[in-house]
Amino acid sequence: MDDRILDVSNIEVVYNHSVQVLRGLSLNVPRGEIVALLGSNGAGKSTTLKAIANVLFLEDGERSSGQIRFDGDAVDHRPPHRLVRDGLCHVMEGRRVFEDLTVEENLIAAGYARSGRGTSVTRDLVYEYFPQLYSRRRSLAGYLSGGEQQMLAIGRGLLGQPSMMLLDEPSLGLSPMLVEEIFTIIARINREQEVAMLLVEQNANVALALASYGYIMESGRVVIDGTPEKLMADDDVREFYLGSGGSEGEGKSYRDVKHYKRRKRWLS
Amino acid sequence: MEWLFFFEVSLAGLGFGALYALTAVAFVVIYKATRVINLAMGEMLMFGAYLFFGFAAGMALPVWLALVLALLGGALLGLGLERIVIRPLLGENPISVFMVTIGLSSVLVGLVEIIWTATPRSLPDFLPSDPIFIGDAFVAPKTFWSFVIAAVVIGVFLVLFRFWRGGVALRATASDQGAAYAMGINVPAVYSLSWGLAGMLAAGAGILLGSVAGISSEMGVFGLTVLVVVIVGGLDSVLGALVAGLFIGWVESLAGVYLGGEYEHLMTFIILMVVLLLRPWGLFGTREIERL
Numbered sequence: 001m002d003d004r005i006l007d008v009s010n011i012e013v014v015y016n017h018s019v020q021v022l023r024g025l026s027l028n029v030p031r032g033e034i035v036a037l038l039g040s041n042g043a044g045k046s047t048t049l050k051a052i053a054n055v056l057f058l059e060d061g062e063r064s065s066g067q068i069r070f071d072g073d074a075v076d077h078r079p080p081h082r083l084v085r086d087g088l089c090h091v092m093e094g095r096r097v098f099e100d101l102t103v104e105e106n107l108i109a110a111g112y113a114r115s116g117r118g119t120s121v122t123r124d125l126v127y128e129y130f131p132q133l134y135s136r137r138r139s140l141a142g143y144l145s146g147g148e149q150q151m152l153a154i155g156r157g158l159l160g161q162p163s164m165m166l167l168d169e170p171s172l173g174l175s176p177m178l179v180e181e182i183f184t185i186i187a188r189i190n191r192e193q194e195v196a197m198l199l200v201e202q203n204a205n206v207a208l209a210l211a212s213y214g215y216i217m218e219s220g221r222v223v224i225d226g227t228p229e230k231l232m233a234d235d236d237v238r239e240f241y242l243g244s245g246g247s248e249g250e251g252k253s254y255r256d257v258k259h260y261k262r263r264k265r266w267l268s
Numbered sequence: 269m270e271w272l273f274f275f276e277v278s279l280a281g282l283g284f285g286a287l288y289a290l291t292a293v294a295f296v297v298i299y300k301a302t303r304v305i306n307l308a309m310g311e312m313l314m315f316g317a318y319l320f321f322g323f324a325a326g327m328a329l330p331v332w333l334a335l336v337l338a339l340l341g342g343a344l345l346g347l348g349l350e351r352i353v354i355r356p357l358l359g360e361n362p363i364s365v366f367m368v369t370i371g372l373s374s375v376l377v378g379l380v381e382i383i384w385t386a387t388p389r390s391l392p393d394f395l396p397s398d399p400i401f402i403g404d405a406f407v408a409p410k411t412f413w414s415f416v417i418a419a420v421v422i423g424v425f426l427v428l429f430r431f432w433r434g435g436v437a438l439r440a441t442a443s444d445q446g447a448a449y450a451m452g453i454n455v456p457a458v459y460s461l462s463w464g465l466a467g468m469l470a471a472g473a474g475i476l477l478g479s480v481a482g483i484s485s486e487m488g489v490f491g492l493t494v495l496v497v498v499i500v501g502g503l504d505s506v507l508g509a510l511v512a513g514l515f516i517g518w519v520e521s522l523a524g525v526y527l528g529g530e531y532e533h534l535m536t537f538i539i540l541m542v543v544l545l546l547r548p549w550g551l552f553g554t555r556e557i558e559r560l
Contacts, residue, residue, distance in 0.1 A: 058446050084452035096447040098440045100554075108433060109440040113452030160452060 005031045005164050005196045011066030013051050021047045023220040034190050034197040036207040039217035045200040046093050049166045053090040054080045084113045089162035093169050095153040099142030103133055106141050113160025126155040129185055147178040164196040171203045204241040276405045277525045283411030285517020286418035287477050292497045292509035294469035299503050300442035301462035307369040310491015311376035316342040316471025317478035318380050324392045331394045339468050346467020347460055380485050388484035414476040496536050500543045502553020
């Protein structure tokens with residue numbers, strides 16, 4: 001059996017028949033492993049995930065060429081809900097919880113991912129990974145904090161017992177402490193549930209700490225890829241994505257990353 | 269004596285209001301799931317009433333069978349309209365979809381006039397006709413029973429919406445379509461479900477309305493007041509539909525008796541204007557909802 005659960009080869013994506021976002025992107029994810037997909041804003045990371053999950057049509061996008069195979073089969077003729085039921089879970093950017101449903105109802109809705117196959121995963125398992133959600137299970141998801149919403153978003157995905165999760169910036173808008181908490185749980189889920197993950201991140205440090213392989217994108221294509229060790233050692237990567245110049249070694253912290261980002265924003 | 273009369277008029281108004289509420293719920297279900305403002309609601313209601321007439325009077329089937337068939341027919345009409353007319357238009361400019369539903373209403377009127385002619389008819393009686401008294405107040409039995417049926421149906425609906433898995437899927441889709449897909453929810457099936465349910469509700473409301481007031485190819489005008497009801501209640505709120513339906517039925521009935529029949533709709537639209545000025549998203553609607 002193929003040891004790659006996801007195989008993306010040479011895809012191009014066009015929005016609105018006019019804006020080309022992906023230009024011949026290829027990547028693959030081995031079964032049960034975490035692969036990081038890094039890159040700056042607008043590089044096309046989220047678009048890659050949307051192409052894989054087959055939801056480009058919601059935003060007037062279209063894959064004009066290339067092949068995406070999930071679990072051995074092409075995704076082309078599988079509508080998004082079918083892919084989800086086949087075990088491909090997409091945790092979208094910005095959490096996208098159903099704000100006017102309660103936490104419990106969010107999980108009930110997520111139960112549709114299991115239609116047509118028996119799975120052993122129950123809401124209890126989600127609450128086991130995210131005990132905070134249990135104490136808030138009757139409140140509306142819209143009233144949860146950002147961290148709790150992210151937990152709910154991941155928990156919803158987990159409920160479908162996916163064989164692969166696409167995680168779109170789980171660290172978005174969270175405090176460094178929460179980022180660490182969430183990523184610890186992500187690593188646990190990967191290990192204990194044997195879920196392969198394609199992790200899109202701006203926060204390259206945390207992402208590379210978990211991943212066994214990484215791709216770095218720029219304007220719609222992969223520019224560098226390799227093991228985290230190789231990427232961390234690359235001078236360009238260190239300067240542009242990890243926020244430390246070539247010289248001062250391993251003393252990186254989230255604070256440095258922040259400074260770098262702030263500076264860049266002011267300059268641009 | 270004066271108070272008793274007021275009470276009786278109020279009861280009659282609430283009875284009629286329950287029909288507004290029932291149709292408004294159908295409207296809200298469609299709006300919530302597909303964001304379509306369905307101006308053909310009144311005509312779907314009329315079509316359902318005529319189906320019942322056709323089965324019960326035309327084909328002389330037993331009333332219960334005619335009822336079931338008419339409700340199923342209403343559901344099929346909703347499903348068909350969604351699949352054939354609305355779905356290809358989803359994602360287009362809301363105004364286009366809105367206009368298409370206006371066209372649809374004319375088509376339905378035409379269809380009914382071709383099949384059953386434009387002559388007003390009355391539906392066979394199927395509601396109990398013993399006079400009803402609440403305290404000392406008299407309520408017309410048809411009004412009373414249609415109120416009871418509408419109330420039960422809306423109640424069942426609220427419970428389904430809240431606790432049934434499909435109800436959760438419907439609310440999830442209403443809240444975020446993209447995320448609903450990501451949960452493995454078959455979003456197009458939810459569209460069909462909502463239109464089918466709405467078609468069935470509308471047919472039921474049409475049959476009740478027809479048994480109270482008779483049927484004609486113009487009874488779709490009822491939909492206009494229902495539009496007011498949903499705007500007042502909030503386009504996406506089932507509770508709003510319920511409250512605003514009863515309220516507007518009540519006010520219309522009072523206005524009709526104390527001010528004269530020509531004031532009924534005047535009052536309705538005054539309420540609409542006041543609500544639009546003060547709370548453009550309706551009494552119970554979501555704030556960021558698009559405004560009509």
